[in-house]
Amino acid sequence: MTSAVDIRGLSYSFGSHRAVDDLALAIEPGECFGLLGPNGAGKTTTIRLLNTLLPLQAGDVAIFGRSVRTHAMLVRRLIGYVPQQLSIEGDLTGRENVEWFARLFDVPRRERNARVDEVLDMVNLRGDQSRLASTYSGGMVRRLELAQALVNRPALLVLDEPTVGLDPVARDSVWRRVAQMQRDHDMTVLLTTHYLEEADALCDRVALMHKGALRALGAPDDLKAAAGVHATLEDVFRHHTGETLDEADAEKGGLRGVRATRRTARRLG
Amino acid sequence: MSEPRVEPPAVWADRQTRSRAGLLVARIGTFCLVELQKLRHDRSELVTRAVQPVLWLVIFGTTFSRVRAIPTGDIPYLDFLAPGVIAQSALFVAIFYGIQIIWERDAGVLTKLLVTPTPRAALVAGKAFAAGVRSVAQAVIVIVVAAVMGVALTWNPLRLLGVLVVVMLGAAFFSCLSLSIAGVALRRDRLMGIGQAITMPLFFASNALYPIEMMPGWLKVISHVNPLTYEVSALRGLLLGTPTNYWVDAGVLVGSAVAGIVCAAALIGRLAR
Numbered sequence: 001m002t003s004a005v006d007i008r009g010l011s012y013s014f015g016s017h018r019a020v021d022d023l024a025l026a027i028e029p030g031e032c033f034g035l036l037g038p039n040g041a042g043k044t045t046t047i048r049l050l051n052t053l054l055p056l057q058a059g060d061v062a063i064f065g066r067s068v069r070t071h072a073m074l075v076r077r078l079i080g081y082v083p084q085q086l087s088i089e090g091d092l093t094g095r096e097n098v099e100w101f102a103r104l105f106d107v108p109r110r111e112r113n114a115r116v117d118e119v120l121d122m123v124n125l126r127g128d129q130s131r132l133a134s135t136y137s138g139g140m141v142r143r144l145e146l147a148q149a150l151v152n153r154p155a156l157l158v159l160d161e162p163t164v165g166l167d168p169v170a171r172d173s174v175w176r177r178v179a180q181m182q183r184d185h186d187m188t189v190l191l192t193t194h195y196l197e198e199a200d201a202l203c204d205r206v207a208l209m210h211k212g213a214l215r216a217l218g219a220p221d222d223l224k225a226a227a228g229v230h231a232t233l234e235d236v237f238r239h240h241t242g243e244t245l246d247e248a249d250a251e252k253g254g255l256r257g258v259r260a261t262r263r264t265a266r267r268l269g
Numbered sequence: 270m271s272e273p274r275v276e277p278p279a280v281w282a283d284r285q286t287r288s289r290a291g292l293l294v295a296r297i298g299t300f301c302l303v304e305l306q307k308l309r310h311d312r313s314e315l316v317t318r319a320v321q322p323v324l325w326l327v328i329f330g331t332t333f334s335r336v337r338a339i340p341t342g343d344i345p346y347l348d349f350l351a352p353g354v355i356a357q358s359a360l361f362v363a364i365f366y367g368i369q370i371i372w373e374r375d376a377g378v379l380t381k382l383l384v385t386p387t388p389r390a391a392l393v394a395g396k397a398f399a400a401g402v403r404s405v406a407q408a409v410i411v412i413v414v415a416a417v418m419g420v421a422l423t424w425n426p427l428r429l430l431g432v433l434v435v436v437m438l439g440a441a442f443f444s445c446l447s448l449s450i451a452g453v454a455l456r457r458d459r460l461m462g463i464g465q466a467i468t469m470p471l472f473f474a475s476n477a478l479y480p481i482e483m484m485p486g487w488l489k490v491i492s493h494v495n496p497l498t499y500e501v502s503a504l505r506g507l508l509l510g511t512p513t514n515y516w517v518d519a520g521v522l523v524g525s526a527v528a529g530i531v532c533a534a535a536l537i538g539r540l541a542r
Contacts (some may be wrong), residue, residue, distance in 0.1 A: 053541055073388070076385060081384050083377045083381060084377070085376065087380065089303070089378060091307040091311060092306055092307065096303070100299065103295070103302075104296070104299060105385060106295070106386065
């Protein structure tokens with residue numbers, strides 16, 4: 001069976017800094033896959049390579065058998081993407097934000113309204129659809145972004161740290177909806193997260209990245225069993241890298257992404 | 270990647286592809302619609318941006334009409350100035366449009382736009398004509414103010430439609446210039462500085478305030494390569510009936526808009542890295 005995501009020999013450098021180093025992994029259709037690691041591990045660069053934001057330097061990535069190098073436009077039609085930052089157009093209403101992306105993904109006009117209703121219902125924002133998005137809370141913005149990403153009915157949903165900067169209630173709400181949508185629509189989900197307990201609960205398999213390279217790959221339970229009795233994913237990370245996630249984060253300048261997201265949340269009001 | 274390609278699942282069935290031209294038109298329509306929606310939610314910017322052109326008409330226009338220092342033939346100076354002020358107000362809207370794309374980059378919106386099935390040229394063209402929508406809204410306000418001040422404008426609907434097209438094309442070029450600068454400058458404060466540095470020279474080195482004939486030779490050369498000159502000429506011809514070569518005006522405006530779109534499309538990816 002062709003993989004949903006097939007990454008082979010992927011490397012990417014920013015100047016002399018090697019952000020991704022000879023990465024190879026495959027994600028199967030219908031799987032919920034977690035890419036874990038501290039800031040600077042190469043997770044976001046990997047995602048930006050597979051969603052065509054960055055040009056490939058070495059190696060290749062195929063989404064459902066289509067190379068991002070040669071079929072970029074088709075690949076974009078297959079992916080729903082929620083970036084790390086809270087990123088909606090605050091001067092539009094919630095509904096207008098989703099309709100905008102429905103048009104950009106060429107959702108047929110006759111279906112557009114129904115599709116927008118469907119995804120707004122899915123993320124429980126139908127009641128707030130007429131409010132300007134600038135009046136939404138951080139959790140509502142994230143759910144609105146999920147609606148934007150899902151309006152195209154993507155085969156692959158890519159979530160880059162979707163719960164950074166959200167309070168525990170909003171985080172829980174976002175994850176519950178992701179899990180439900182994956183079940184209901186048999187979507188493949190690729191997510192990155194700092195919260196190892198969330199990856200543990202949600203993901204079928206996880207990959208641990210550190211300094212651009214893959215350090216461990218497998219089902220959370222298998223990785224934990226290999227690391228010792230009662231081990232957590234944090235222990236698995238320490239087992240494979242020799243440091244804790246917090247130490248690795250501090251080495252890379254702390255929670256930059258969190259701060260950027262909070263700045264964006266303040267800007268959106 | 271040696272594995273055979275899978276057939277798309279049934280759920281992908283609606284992923285129809287449009288022709289390049291169809292995609293371009295669809296994206297331009299989408300971005301123009303979004304701009305109109307934003308304007309509908311916040312009209313205050315239209316009013317605040319209208320202050321400066323109205324001041325040009327009311328203070329500069331009426332004063333220089335009395336001084337009679339600028340030879341404009343049979344046309345009163347206020348009438349001569351009105352199309353120049355329309356072009357100027359559109360220029361001011363468009364030349365700072367790049368700030369919006371940097372804001373969108375900082376807010377993460379640009380990243381999401383760049384991973385939609387929208388070729389960069391279509392994204393830039395959509396943004397350029399969205400700036401045109403905002404400029405047209407501005408131009409309508411200036412036309413109304415000019416009419417109230419007694420400027421003898423045409424009310425021929427076809428000519429007024431032509432005015433809107435000219436304003437759209439002019440705004441498309443200047444917004445692409447701004448987007449290109451954004452792709453190089455990468456920061457809002459730098460773009461603000463460059464925008465302020467080039468706006469007034471573009472305005473003064475055109476026929477917006479005075480006829481080209483009274484310029485010194487070196488300024489005439491600059492005004493002949495300045496697309497704003499052709500925008501003002503076309504507007505003056507359409508609104509006042511002054512003689513102009515519409516083919517040359519349209520050719521320069523369309524050519525500059527296309528060149529601007531190509532240039533900005535090549536540079537906009539720098540904002541996403």
